[in-house]
Amino acid sequence: MPMIEKFRAAGIVTRIITAVILAAVLIAAWVTGGWYIAALVALIVVVGMGEFLFMFQPEGGWGMKMLGLVLAAGYVAAAAFLPQYPLEHALGVCFLLVALYALVCWSREQTLDPLRRAAVVLCGLVYLPMLLAPAIHFSRWEQLLIVLVPAVSDMFAYFAGVCFGSHKIWPAVSPKKSVEGSIVGLLGAVAAACALGFFCGKAPLACFAALGLVMGVMAQLGDFFESALKRAVNVKDSSRLLPGHGGVLDRLDSITFCAGTYAAAAAYFPFF
Known part of the structure; x- marks a missing residue:
């Protein structure tokens, strides 16, 4: 296959246009600094968390999904506004809230579904806000x-x-x-x-x-x-x-x- 056809098949033009727009947003936030970085990290984390949750449970579980989004945003906010507060404590609070909500849901449903949803939320919190929030203070x-x-x-x-x-x-x-x-x-x-x-x-x-x-x-x-x-x-x-x-x-x-x-x-x- 000719090289130009390989790039066309890979959608290189669309990728480049989107990459340029993303780079412009990142550079603007980076140059401005301060709370713009924190806001951008929060936005990225919340959107990414939403994608993560919907990947593993496209339907139902709306209460757990909303809790996951709120906790993701709260974790980033704690990192931004309370830099002296150990983030492992924030993760512990997130675990307790998710576990308690899963317990309430389980008492109603009596199935493994609430516990599976809770596990997905907790994994998402470790994967996204826990890894990205420290970058606010880099x-x-x-x-x-x-x-x-x-x-x-x-x-x-x-x-x-x-x-x-x-x-x-x-x-x-x-x-x-x-x-x-x-x-x-x-x-x-x-x-x-x-x-x-x-x-x-x-x-x-x-x-x-x-x-x-x-x-x-x-x-x-x-x-x-x-x-x-x-x-x-x-x-x-x-x-x-x-x-x-x-x-x-x-x-x-x-x-x-x-x-x-x-x-x-x-x-x-x-x-x-």
Whole structure:
């Protein structure tokens, strides 16, 4: 197949237009900073949480879904307004509220459904607000890092996979991902981290290279994880909100894993 036909089949034009719009929104919030970042994180988390909940239960369970959305927003608000408040305590409060609501529902239904719905909500809270909320208090360069590294990795992997990807890396989880795309994506992640470290970082460049490699691996694992979620419920995209990209979860998959990875690494080693 000619290269131009490969890109047309992959919907590259639509993907690029949507990516440019998303980049403009992210850059505007990043440049403005402050509460704009917190508001953007809250919006992303709530929309992503909604997609997550509806993926696993398209119908019914409206009370648990609403509780999940409220708790996701509340978790981000606690992170933004109460930075001194340990977030594990906020997660504990979320667990108690979900468990109590599930208990009430179970007493009425006497089935496993309320407990399954509760498990989905709790998993969504760990997957989205818990991993993303700490980014509110990252420095501006750290915020740029957790978005830039997975974005560059994904872009490099995508183009390399379309152009010359021929060996499937994990077809049981994501049939279209290739070994070639994965390797090029890792190289892109390392290059992005090193470039940011060279201009803005305080740690040695070798540390940023190692960080980029780890974050590149985690970005791809985040992508695989979300692919597994979608295959488990037999859907192609988490939603149709973003033309050419699917839903918010389809764009967050790499960033959530990278944000959590960087938060853990930065707690022990100062990069900026």
